Amino acid sequence: MILRSGAALIGRYLKDCRKVFSSPSYSISSNFASMESKHVQNGNALSLASLPKEQLTSFMQDIDAVMFDCDGVLWLGMDPLENAQALVIKLRSMGKKVFFMTNNSTRTQEEFLEKFNKLGFEASVDEIVGTAFLAALYLKECGFKDKVYVIGSEGITKELAKVGIDSLPIGPDAVDPTSLRWNPQDYNIDLDPSVGAVIVGFDHHISYTKILKAASYLNNDKCLFVATNTDEQFPARGLSSIVCPGTGTFVNAVKTAAGREPVVMGKPEPFPFEYVQRKHNLQPNRVLMVGDRGNTDILFGRECGLWTLLVMSGVTDINSMRRWETSQDPAEKMCVPDYYSQDVNEFYKLLQN
Amino acid sequence: MILRSGAALIGRYLKDCRKVFSSPSYSISSNFASMESKHVQNGNALSLASLPKEQLTSFMQDIDAVMFDCDGVLWLGMDPLENAQALVIKLRSMGKKVFFMTNNSTRTQEEFLEKFNKLGFEASVDEIVGTAFLAALYLKECGFKDKVYVIGSEGITKELAKVGIDSLPIGPDAVDPTSLRWNPQDYNIDLDPSVGAVIVGFDHHISYTKILKAASYLNNDKCLFVATNTDEQFPARGLSSIVCPGTGTFVNAVKTAAGREPVVMGKPEPFPFEYVQRKHNLQPNRVLMVGDRGNTDILFGRECGLWTLLVMSGVTDINSMRRWETSQDPAEKMCVPDYYSQDVNEFYKLLQN
Numbered sequence: 001m002i003l004r005s006g007a008a009l010i011g012r013y014l015k016d017c018r019k020v021f022s023s024p025s026y027s028i029s030s031n032f033a034s035m036e037s038k039h040v041q042n043g044n045a046l047s048l049a050s051l052p053k054e055q056l057t058s059f060m061q062d063i064d065a066v067m068f069d070c071d072g073v074l075w076l077g078m079d080p081l082e083n084a085q086a087l088v089i090k091l092r093s094m095g096k097k098v099f100f101m102t103n104n105s106t107r108t109q110e111e112f113l114e115k116f117n118k119l120g121f122e123a124s125v126d127e128i129v130g131t132a133f134l135a136a137l138y139l140k141e142c143g144f145k146d147k148v149y150v151i152g153s154e155g156i157t158k159e160l161a162k163v164g165i166d167s168l169p170i171g172p173d174a175v176d177p178t179s180l181r182w183n184p185q186d187y188n189i190d191l192d193p194s195v196g197a198v199i200v201g202f203d204h205h206i207s208y209t210k211i212l213k214a215a216s217y218l219n220n221d222k223c224l225f226v227a228t229n230t231d232e233q234f235p236a237r238g239l240s241s242i243v244c245p246g247t248g249t250f251v252n253a254v255k256t257a258a259g260r261e262p263v264v265m266g267k268p269e270p271f272p273f274e275y276v277q278r279k280h281n282l283q284p285n286r287v288l289m290v291g292d293r294g295n296t297d298i299l300f301g302r303e304c305g306l307w308t309l310l311v312m313s314g315v316t317d318i319n320s321m322r323r324w325e326t327s328q329d330p331a332e333k334m335c336v337p338d339y340y341s342q343d344v345n346e347f348y349k350l351l352q353n
Numbered sequence: 354m355i356l357r358s359g360a361a362l363i364g365r366y367l368k369d370c371r372k373v374f375s376s377p378s379y380s381i382s383s384n385f386a387s388m389e390s391k392h393v394q395n396g397n398a399l400s401l402a403s404l405p406k407e408q409l410t411s412f413m414q415d416i417d418a419v420m421f422d423c424d425g426v427l428w429l430g431m432d433p434l435e436n437a438q439a440l441v442i443k444l445r446s447m448g449k450k451v452f453f454m455t456n457n458s459t460r461t462q463e464e465f466l467e468k469f470n471k472l473g474f475e476a477s478v479d480e481i482v483g484t485a486f487l488a489a490l491y492l493k494e495c496g497f498k499d500k501v502y503v504i505g506s507e508g509i510t511k512e513l514a515k516v517g518i519d520s521l522p523i524g525p526d527a528v529d530p531t532s533l534r535w536n537p538q539d540y541n542i543d544l545d546p547s548v549g550a551v552i553v554g555f556d557h558h559i560s561y562t563k564i565l566k567a568a569s570y571l572n573n574d575k576c577l578f579v580a581t582n583t584d585e586q587f588p589a590r591g592l593s594s595i596v597c598p599g600t601g602t603f604v605n606a607v608k609t610a611a612g613r614e615p616v617v618m619g620k621p622e623p624f625p626f627e628y629v630q631r632k633h634n635l636q637p638n639r640v641l642m643v644g645d646r647g648n649t650d651i652l653f654g655r656e657c658g659l660w661t662l663l664v665m666s667g668v669t670d671i672n673s674m675r676r677w678e679t680s681q682d683p684a685e686k687m688c689v690p691d692y693y694s695q696d697v698n699e700f701y702k703l704l705q706n
Contacts, residue, residue, distance in 0.1 A: 106534065154533070175557045177525035180507070181459065182557035184589035184597055191594055204528045204535035206564075208557045208598065215586065215596040232609050233568065236537035241544055243568040244537055245561065245610035253606040256585050257598035 043333060044325050048309065048341040048350060056350060063307070064286040065097035067276070069267075071104070072292035072314020073344060075119055077237040081313055085120045087348040094351070098127060099276050101289075103266035103296060105131045105201030105228035105247060106155045108162070126279075129272045131228035132156040134265040135199050136163045137275070138226060146196025149217050151203045151210050151250055152228065160199075167199075168192060174207040182208070191216055197224035200254050200262065202247045211250075215257035225258065227251040229266030231296060235315070267291075267300035290344070292316060294324060294335030302334055310337035311344060396686060397678050401662065401694040401703060409703060416660065417639040418450035420629070422620075424457070425645035425667020426697060428472055430590040434666055438473045440701040447704070451480060452629050454642075456619035456649060458484045458554030458581035458600060459508040461515070479632075482625045484581035485509040487618040488552050489516045490628070491579060499549025502570050504556045504563050504603055505581065513552075520552075521545060527560040535561070544569055550577035553607050553615065555600045564603075568610035578611070580604040582619030584649060588668070620644075620653035643697070645669060647677060647688030655687055663690035664697060 048056070068074055074084040091098055100123060102112065109125045116123040132152070136159035139148065148167040150156050157167045175182065191213065198214045217223050231246035251262060265271050276282060284305035291297020292314025301308035312318055321340060324332040341347050401409070421427055427437040444451050453476060455465065462478045469476040485505070489512035492501065501520040503509050510520045528535065544566065551567045570576050584599035604615060618624050629635065637658035644650020645667025654661035665671055674693060677685040694700050 172527070172530035174525070174527055174530075174560070177527075177558065179557070182555070182597075184592055184595055189592075189595055202535070204532070204561045205530065206559070206561050207527070208559050211559075211598045211602055212596065215598055216594060219594070219596050232612060239537055239542075241569060241572070242537055242542055243565065243572050243610060244535075245564045245568055245606070249564055249606045249609045252609045253598070253602045256602045256605045257596060259585060 043336060045310065045321060045337050045340045048339045049346060051339075051350075053353065059307075060094065060096075060351070062286060063096060063288050065099060065276075065280070065282055065288070066091050067099045067101050067273075067287060067289045067301075067306070069289075069291035069293070069297045069314075070100055070102045071234075073290060073297075073311055074100075074121065076313075078119070080119045080121075081343060082345040083348040084344050085122075087344045087351070088121060088123075090348060090351055092122075097280060097282075098123075100128045101267060101272045101276075101300075102128070102130050103229035103231055103247075104155075105135070105266075106153045107132065108155055108158045109133050111155065129275055130155070131266040131272075132159045132201060134271050134275060135201070135226050135228055136160045136165065138263070138265060138271070139163070139165055139197060139199075139224070142224070144197060144224070147192060147194045148197045148199055149192075149195045149213060150199050150201070151206065151214055151254065152199060152201030153203060156199055156201050156228070168195065170203075170205075172205045172207070173209045173213075174205075175209055184212075189213070189216075195223065197226060198254070199226045199228065200247070200251050201228035203250060206250050206253070211253050211257050214254045218254070218258035218260050225254075225260050225262040227262035227264045229296075230264055231266070231293075267296040268303055270300070270304050273300070273304040273306070290347070294320060294337075298335050298337045301337070308337040308339070309347070310340040311342070311347070312340065313343040396689060398663065398674060398690050398693045401692045402699060404692075404703075406706065412660075413447065413449075413704070415639060416449060416641050418452060418629075418633070418635055418641070419444050420452045420454050420626070420640060420642045420654075420659070422642075422644035422646070422650045422667075423453055423455045424587070426643060426650075426664055427453075427474065429666070431472070433472045433474075434696060435698040436701040437697050438475075440697045440704070441474060441476075443701060443704055445475075450633060450635075451476075453481045454620060454625045454629075454653075455481070455483050456582035456584055456600075457508075458488070458619075459506045460485065461508055461511045462486050464508065482628055483508070484619040484625075485512045485554060487624050487628060488554070488579050488581055489513045489518065491616070491618060491624070492516070492518055492550060492552075492577070495577070497550060497577070500545060500547045501550045501552055502545075502548045502566060503552050503554070504559065504567055504607065505552060505554030506556060509552055509554050509581070521548065523556075523558075525558045525560070526562045526566075527558075528562055537565075542566070542569075548576065550579060551607070552579045552581065553600070553604050554581035556603060559603050559606070564606050564610050567607045571607070571611035571613050578607075578613050578615040580615035580617045580619075582649075583617055584619070584646075620649040621656055623653070623657050626653070626657040626659070643700070647673060647690075651688050651690045654690070661690040661692070662700070663693040664695070664700070665693065666696040 112128045112130050113125050132155035140163040150167045150170050160167050195217050198217050218225055230248035230251050232248045233246045234244050236242040236244050288307045289301030290309045292311050294316045298308045298310055324336045465481045465483050466478050485508035493516040503520045503523050513520050548570050551570050571578055583601035583604050585601045586599045587597050589595040589597050641660045642654030643662045645664050647669045651661045651663055677689045
């Protein structure tokens with residue numbers, strides 16, 4: 001299954017843009033076959049806390065780099081989780097490289113760094129991988145020279161500007177609020193003929209007009225279609241009754257209207273790993289991915305041939321994980337991690353012992 | 354495939370609402386097995402114009418009722434197609450019942466009738482089946498007594514009011530247009546505890562807040578989830594560069610955020626036929642469905658065991674139909690009609706001869 005999905009992915013990328021990331025993709029997919037048997041023994045996740053000390057030590061000796069998802073793992077909203085900063089420092093002191101892989105598309109790399117510093121995490125821009133950055137990088141490496149129509153926020157338009165790519169203005173663009181009936185003839189919908197790509201990220205100003213414009217640009221087969229990520233929803237901290245729609249909501253809306261599939265930058269797609277791997281020459285089987293979501297972080301880690309650790313401080317709970325362990329659905333089985341732990345605090349304390 | 358999907362459908366309806374439409378569903382699905390072999394000979398559509406006269410006469414003698422999709426079949430926007438009204442009159446003079454099955458959710462039955470009359474079609478409310486009407490009927494037959502949160506327009510809220518069901522106000526409900534970043538804590542999002550169902554129809558005021566509220570209501574497993582239809586897009590007449598997102602766009606957005614599947618009222622789901630069948634005791638194999646879309650009208654007809662005629666005056670063109678004929682994908686094969694014709698004018702002239 002892994003090999004098939006890897007091959008499909010490469011095919012899709014090649015179709016859109018032949019040269020981008022293709023060589024690392026091939027190297028990842030060729031690693032998959034040898035990786036598969038090593039990971040997730042008998043389809044069950046192991047409790048990190050129940051590992052014999054020497055086994056944990058030996059495992060950590062074979063790890064060169066640790067990749068963290070952020071929200072739900074290192075912090076909740078603007079509140080760092082206990083010993084999250086200390087864990088990062090500890091890992092660095094053990095000689096491990098540390099990376100932060102976030103599907104969030106609303107900030108530039110520099111804005112993420114600001115948030116890291118504000119929350120007391122030592123980091124460099126080089127260690128952070130956001131999906132606004134990846135989307136801009138993707139178009140740059142495609143040799144893209146046209147304009148971009150963005151459903152999203154300034155995180156995306158600023159990253160595009162950094163690589164010299166123009167985009168149309170973002171922000172509210174709704175149908176006349178007094179109109180009772182939709183009639184396209186009532187609107188002067190100007191499509192800019194210089195638009196050659198649509199990027200869909202998180203946009204709380206999503207509107208009918210925006211989806212219409214995206215679908216209309218994408219009606220031209222040559223227009224590239226990039227999604228930052230496909231996260232379905234995120235919890236509103238402290239507002240347990242509220243479900244906040246994630247970027248996947250807008251991506252599926254545009255996909256439906258356009259009748260096309262996007263190239264997706266974020267986890268579980270392999271782009272974030274491929275980017276880091278290229279720069280730091282990492283071996284997938286010497287990398288540990290730590291995340292709180294089975295269907296993004298853990299699936300991502302497994303698709304890329306990484307070791308995976310699921311922490312229970314965010315979205316996925318232990319009941320879901322146990323259900324996936326015994327599931328007959330191959331897609332659910334792929335969300336089972338190698339290891340699980342209560343939170344990064346537990347991981348930190350195990351390393352301290 | 355037909356039987357399986359029929360059974361799945363009934364299972365889903367029963368889960369949501371045990372008594373609604375269940376008996377007609379069973380009778381349809383039990384008809385399927387005997388229907389299947391008669392229709393779409395060798396997987397190829399036949400040209401209606403190339404049928405020998407006596408074969409067309411004999412076919413029409415075996416038909417008790419003709420069901421028309423409207424836009425793209427009888428009219429384009431507000432322009433009736435040639436001899437569309439005459440065809441309806443001709444069919445009535447031949448003793449056929451005539452029905453109009455539209456997936457449009459923006460009008461009440463009475464408003465549709467007004468449009469029919471304005472465009473010169475003789476019709477009665479009893480012959481028109483719109484999806485706002487069906488959604489209200491569905492909840493009424495569920496014995497639903499709570500309030501409805503509607504993503505949609507007055508067509509839906511008025512039909513709900515007609516059956517005594519309350520709904521929350523519709524219309525624009527967007528995020529503060531000056532806000533640069535989404536933070537749920539900044540908004541006073543009031544969820545009404547008396548809401549027991551969400552209906553998603555066509556809504557050109559779609560917004561982040563609306564999708565959030567729908568997903569939050571649907572976070573309660575007991576909240577019913579009804580979609581009027583899943584049409585992906587519709588062409589903007591006279592504006593060939595514009596793709597207008599259809600209701601399926603909003604339905605998929607809410608599905609994604611809510612992680613749930615709706616009960617769908619419109620074609621290709623069988624509700625519109627089941628409603629008419631109950632009232633008029635029709636035999637599926639004595640009904641002809643005429644439509645312009647393979648994946649709604651024709652699929653609907655075939656799933657219900659009706660005869661099907663695809664006209665080329667709307668969405669589906671002959672190239673798509675030819676592709677489906679030779680497709681290996683069972684879903685595409687199900688969009689191939691029994692017969693095809695240029696338009697209703699050709700059908701009319703064949704009946705005149």
